[in-house]
Amino acid sequence: MATTQSRTLAKFMLMPSVLLLLGWMIVPLCMTLYFSFLDYNLLIPGEHEFIGFLNYEFFITDPAFTESFFNTLLLVGGVLTITICGGIGLAILLDQAIWGRNYVRIMVLAPFFVMPTVSALVWKNMLMNPVNGLFAHFSSWLGMNPIDFFAQVPLLSIIIIVSWQWLPFAALILLTAIQSLDREQLEAADLDGAGPFSKFFYIVLPHLSRAVTAVILIETIFLLSIFAEILVTTSGGPGYASTNITYLIYTQSLLQFDVGGGSAGGIVAVIIANIVAIFLMRLIGKNLEG
Amino acid sequence: MAITSSHKSKLIYTVLAWTISGLIFFPILWTLLTSFKTEAEAISASPSLFMFDWTLENYRDVLERSPYFTHFWNSVVISIGSSLLGLLIAIPAAWSMAFVQTKRTKNLLMWMLSTKMLPPVGVLIPIYLLFRDFGLLDTKLGLVIVMTLINLPIMVWMLYTYFREIPSEILEASRMDGATIIEEVFHVLLPIALPGIASTLLLNVILAWNEAFWTLILTAANAAPLTAFIASYSSPEGLFYAKLSAASAMAIVPILILGWFSQKQLVRGLSFGAVK
Incomplete structure (x- = not known):
């Protein structure tokens, strides 16, 4: 069907995208790799000596790395758990016959469109502030001591904010998936006397597996690189209590100007993302083929 | 009988869905409302949802300053x-x-x-x-x-x-x-x-x-x-x-x-x- 002429043209048309993405990935990545072996600080002019794996050694043996590594895992894992469980619940609820479903949908979806800096600041100041925040008012009405969210539970506070941002996305994708479920199957299960729980576990959940996989993949890509929410709320503190790997590398490279160390961190982050990606691609490969 | 029971469940689901979605939407609603309050009202310990003196002063300040x-x-x-x-x-x-x-x-x-x-x-x-x-x-x-x-x-x-x-x-x-x-x-x-x-x-x-x-x-x-x-x-x-x-x-x-x-x-x- 396709002539040689159209094949040549097709290649030609693909070229810009492929070259740009290659350039965007390969060139800077090679530079990062190169810098990571140098003793290179922007504040110290002069020769950049080759120091082998010393930057990596410093980065990985730094207690801050261990802490931010586990913070990253907690952040990604926590948000994924909340958004997927909550998303499935919301999707099932919104799939029921209810009055004003369109308005409900619009309200549920809204947080996804709020820019990260706005949502983080609104939560930080107007809701979670220990003196003037709404949560503090609530707890004093109830006669309890207000929680100082960002001092006492900094990472959890960020997990809450980020979950609020991503719950709509999970709910929307899962709702779309649930709506494509074959109703006759559920009716048949009803006739066979299946209860709500067995219907959920044997029909709804398997049907959703593909959509859940998609949500995990997409959210993980974004969640590994959470940055703005940390910058405007805790700046990674207290100590390193709410620093993730992205934020750690940012402080090292652009606040301490340590190009070598920051680059080594960047390469470590790429390796971690790759390990996650291999798992995810396998999962997706399995689910998307079908 | 069947009609009333399905109506009842529709009512329950509706109330539940509106409550939950209202909570999810609340931070945005609260931001929008607060933008029309005075600074003193915005941090008041007994904040009011709608009953306050609506003002456009904040918008003017942000745009001007x-x-x-x-x-x-x-x-x-x-x-x-x-x-x-x-x-x-x-x-x-x-x-x-x-x-x-x-x-x-x-x-x-x-x-x-x-x-x-x-x-x-x-x-x-x-x-x-x-x-x-x-x-x-x-x-x-x-x-x-x-x-x-x-x-x-x-x-x-x-x-x-x-x-x-x-x-x-x-x-x-x-x-x-x-x-x-x-x-x-x-x-x-x-x-x-x-x-x-x-x-x-x-x-x-x-x-x-x-x-x-x-x-x-x-x-x-x-x-x-x-x-x-x-x-x-x-x-x-x-x-x-x-x-x-x-x-x-x-x-x-x-x-x-x-x-x-x-x-x-x-x-x-x-x-x-x-x-x-």
């Missing part, structure tokens, strides 16, 4: 500019993958998806240094370039899934009539694909508008879009809740409205076509 419009305009240029530039590059690629499939097409698509998985910190330093050396730091052009590149894989994927749905018989028929490939693209394909292209554009404008890693790192006073402008409220102006709310409201309302129009496209675009 800060270069709000500069940042708004930066957001507009960066998000729309990068989306249009991205379309220009992504349409040919998606067309060629959708209609001239080869053995490599699938691998190529997966590779494009994998570029999205590259963490930005992996290329942070080189991009920062290159931008510094080429004088692109704190320029709109620099951000347009970065936004185009980070959203390109999503655009190609999204367009690819739309183009795949166009029956190739239509293209074959036009080819039989002696249309050249250029004519085929402009007179046959583009008109049919226009809704898909429009949704791709819309979703990418939203994504670029809200992007908050590169916009915070690569800009200062000149090219900062609204994401970076709002971040400047983190302290100590953040303590002025009413002004923070007014600035926030102006930053999110345009995109909230666009977003509600693009619900369906959001699912398709962000799930890389896996869920439609």
Whole structure:
């Protein structure tokens, strides 16, 4: 069907995208790799000596790395758990016959469109502030001591904010998936006397597996690189209590100007993302083929 | 009997759904309401939902005392500019993958998806240094370039899934009539694909508008879009809740409205076509 002429043209048309993405990935990545072996600080002019794996050694043996590594895992894992469980619940609820479903949908979806800096600041100041925040008012009405969210539970506070941002996305994708479920199957299960729980576990959940996989993949890509929410709320503190790997590398490279160390961190982050990606691609490969 | 019981369950589900969605929407509603309060009312220990003296003072203050419009305009240029530039590059690629499939097409698509998985910190330093050396730091052009590149894989994927749905018989028929490939693209394909292209554009404008890693790192006073402008409220102006709310409201309302129009496209675009 396709002539040689159209094949040549097709290649030609693909070229810009492929070259740009290659350039965007390969060139800077090679530079990062190169810098990571140098003793290179922007504040110290002069020769950049080759120091082998010393930057990596410093980065990985730094207690801050261990802490931010586990913070990253907690952040990604926590948000994924909340958004997927909550998303499935919301999707099932919104799939029921209810009055004003369109308005409900619009309200549920809204947080996804709020820019990260706005949502983080609104939560930080107007809701979670220990003196003037709404949560503090609530707890004093109830006669309890207000929680100082960002001092006492900094990472959890960020997990809450980020979950609020991503719950709509999970709910929307899962709702779309649930709506494509074959109703006759559920009716048949009803006739066979299946209860709500067995219907959920044997029909709804398997049907959703593909959509859940998609949500995990997409959210993980974004969640590994959470940055703005940390910058405007805790700046990674207290100590390193709410620093993730992205934020750690940012402080090292652009606040301490340590190009070598920051680059080594960047390469470590790429390796971690790759390990996650291999798992995810396998999962997706399995689910998307079908 | 059956009718009343189904009515009852509909009522219960409705109440439940409205309560939960109300709670989810509440922070946004609260921001919008606070933006019309005075600063004193905004931090009051017994805040009122609707019964307060509505004022537009905060909006006036934000517009007068800060270069709000500069940042708004930066957001507009960066998000729309990068989306249009991205379309220009992504349409040919998606067309060629959708209609001239080869053995490599699938691998190529997966590779494009994998570029999205590259963490930005992996290329942070080189991009920062290159931008510094080429004088692109704190320029709109620099951000347009970065936004185009980070959203390109999503655009190609999204367009690819739309183009795949166009029956190739239509293209074959036009080819039989002696249309050249250029004519085929402009007179046959583009008109049919226009809704898909429009949704791709819309979703990418939203994504670029809200992007908050590169916009915070690569800009200062000149090219900062609204994401970076709002971040400047983190302290100590953040303590002025009413002004923070007014600035926030102006930053999110345009995109909230666009977003509600693009619900369906959001699912398709962000799930890389896996869920439609």
